[in-house]
Every structure is written in C-alpha cells, then in structure tokens.
Amino acid sequence: MNPLDFTTEELDRLFDLAVDIEANPAKYSKKCEGKKLATCFYEPSTRTRLSFESAMLNLGGSVIGFSDAGSSSASKGESVSDTIRIISCYADICAMRHPKEGAPMVAASRSKIPVINAGDGGHQHPTQTLTDLLTIRSLKGRLGGFTIGLCGDLKFGRTVHSLINALSRYDDITFIMISPEELKVPDYIRDMLTEKGIAFKEVISLEDVMPELDLLYMTRVQRERFFNEEDYIRLKDFYILNKQKMALAKDDMLVLHPLPRVNEISVEVDDDPRAAYFKQVQYGVYVRMALILTLLELV
Numbered sequence: 001m002n003p004l005d006f007t008t009e010e011l012d013r014l015f016d017l018a019v020d021i022e023a024n025p026a027k028y029s030k031k032c033e034g035k036k037l038a039t040c041f042y043e044p045s046t047r048t049r050l051s052f053e054s055a056m057l058n059l060g061g062s063v064i065g066f067s068d069a070g071s072s073s074a075s076k077g078e079s080v081s082d083t084i085r086i087i088s089c090y091a092d093i094c095a096m097r098h099p100k101e102g103a104p105m106v107a108a109s110r111s112k113i114p115v116i117n118a119g120d121g122g123h124q125h126p127t128q129t130l131t132d133l134l135t136i137r138s139l140k141g142r143l144g145g146f147t148i149g150l151c152g153d154l155k156f157g158r159t160v161h162s163l164i165n166a167l168s169r170y171d172d173i174t175f176i177m178i179s180p181e182e183l184k185v186p187d188y189i190r191d192m193l194t195e196k197g198i199a200f201k202e203v204i205s206l207e208d209v210m211p212e213l214d215l216l217y218m219t220r221v222q223r224e225r226f227f228n229e230e231d232y233i234r235l236k237d238f239y240i241l242n243k244q245k246m247a248l249a250k251d252d253m254l255v256l257h258p259l260p261r262v263n264e265i266s267v268e269v270d271d272d273p274r275a276a277y278f279k280q281v282q283y284g285v286y287v288r289m290a291l292i293l294t295l296l297e298l299v
C-alpha cells in the first residue's frame with residue numbers, strides 16, 4: 001500500500017473517514033472485533049508500530065507481531081516471502097517495516113492479506129504521508145495552494161520522499177527543499193518534479209526562505225543510513241529550528257515533523273502555536289484506523 005495506490009478522491013474518502021473517527025470514536029470501537037493485525041517490524045520503531053497497534057485496538061481488534069528482526073525467524077534466514085505466507089494464516093492484515101527498500105512490496109505480492117508498508121529503508125513511508133496529509137488538511141483546511149519547505153536529511157529521509165510524491169498530485173504547491181549539499185533529495189524525486197512541471201527550488205539556508213513558507217516539514221538526520229559516523233557528526237546539527245528562526249515565519253505557518261526529533265527543533269518551539277508535530281501523532285492514529293477499515297472493507 002502506497003498513497004499513490006489511492007486516487008486523490010480515494011484519499012479524500014479516507015481522510016473523511018478519519019475525521020469521522022476523530023469525532024465519533026465510539027461508533028468505530030467494535031468494527032474490527034475478531035480481526036487481527038500483525039505488525040512485522042524488522043527495524044526499530046516506536047510511534048509507527050504503536051500507532052498501528054493502538055489503531056487496531058481502538059477498533060476492537062487484536063494485535064500480534066514482532067518488533068525487531070532478531071526476534072523473528074529472519075534471524076534464522078527465513079525470507080520475507082515465506083514469513084508473509086505464514087503470517088497470512090494468523091492475521092487479517094499486516095503492517096511491515098523493513099530496512100530493505102521494496103521488501104514490503106515483495107511481501108504484498110506474495111500475500112493473501114493486505115500488507116501495509118510501514119517504512120522501507122531510505123525509500124518510502126506511505127502511512128507517515130497519510131498522517132502528514134491529514135494533518136495539513138485538518139489544520140490548514142486544504143491540500144494545495146501552499147509553499148512547503150522540507151528541511152534536513154532529504155536524501156535518506158523516506159518520509160520526505162513519500163510526502164513529495166503524494167503532494168505532487170495537488171494543485172499549486174511550491175516545494176522548497178532545504179538541505180546541505182550532501183543531503184539533497186535523490187535524483188528520481190527531482191526528475192519527477194521537473195517532468196510534472198512542478199515549481200521547486202533547492203537551497204541551503206533555512207533563514208532565507210522562512211518568510212515564504214506556509215508549512216515547514218523538519219526532519220532528523222538519519223544516522224542509521226550513514227556510511228560513516230564522521231559525516232553524521234558533521235551534518236547532524238546543520239539545522240536547528242529555534243525561536244529566532246520562528247520569528248521570521250508567517251503567523252499561520254505550521255511546523256511538522258514525523259518524529260523522533262533529535263536536535264533539529266529546539267524544545268522552546270514546542271509551545272509555539274504553530275508547532276503541529278505532536279498533533280500530527282494523534283492524526284496518525286485516526287488515519288491508520290481509517291486505513292485498516294478501508295483495506296479490510298469494513299466501511
């Protein structure tokens with residue numbers, strides 16, 4: 001499952017459902033009774049796994065799974081294809097995170113049950129994107145007609161790759177990609193934007209573009225994907241969003257972050273009404289509830 005597997009109309013229906021879940025949680029609390037979600041996480045995660053698990057529990061379903069490759073048969077050499085065939089006998093739906101790019105896709109192609117990509121290596125993170133889109137739609141009232149700054153590790157940050165892909169289908173969006181030279185977006189993203197004729201620019205200075213932004217999407221430098229620690233140390237604190245920088249921004253600009261944050265947003269920004277990253281976490285649960293219901297055809 002990828003946001004691009006859904007048309008924008010289907011995404012709208014998904015988001016409408018998430019909004020209804022937010023307003024009427026009791027209506028949905030038994031919808032998944034008797035259903036099981038398997039969370040197969042071959043890579044560490046706190047919020048994505050727990051977000052999926054609480055989504056299923058809120059729907060009255062149950063959860064099985066593992067939270068690191070070491071505690072699964074992958075450590076014995078089992079392939080993802082075999083694992084998913086087994087999981088299909090135990091569960092009705094699976095959320096899979098894997099360090100290898102494309103692994104959840106391979107699993108989906110071999111599976112009898114829906115497999116949701118919960119993040120594959122430095123590639124994509126579709127359900128974080130659903131979370132981001134629902135947050136933007138709920139707090140800005142629209143998807144489209146804005147300038148978004150994406151800042152930090154745009155090379156390895158899979159959330160950014162999925163988000164740019166998804167937003168490229170909406171009207172009148174300008175992308176400002178803010179990163180050090182070494183952490184620029186991969187070529188395939190730049191090529192896609194160029195091909196579609198979408199406005200974008202790549203800059204190094206966050207301060208310079210701050211006044212232009214309607215949305216600022218901050219990201220963590222992805223330490224685990226670096227080849228050497230020295231580069232990580234040199235780049236990790238390249239951007240730190242603080243009060244001074246926030247003073248340059250529009251009054252209604254929103255700051256998003258997929259979390260976990262390290263140093264890239266100073267804690268003093270948390271109290272700024274424009275900081276939306278903790279609200280984003282809550283939207284993540286609603287949108288995953290909506291996704292589970294949709295994929296299990298329970299709506």
Ligand code: NCD
Pocket residue numbers: 047048119125128158159219220258259260
């Ligand atoms: C992101 C991820 O796993 O890619 N986190 C998340 O799922 N909320 C971002 C990150 O790890 O920096």
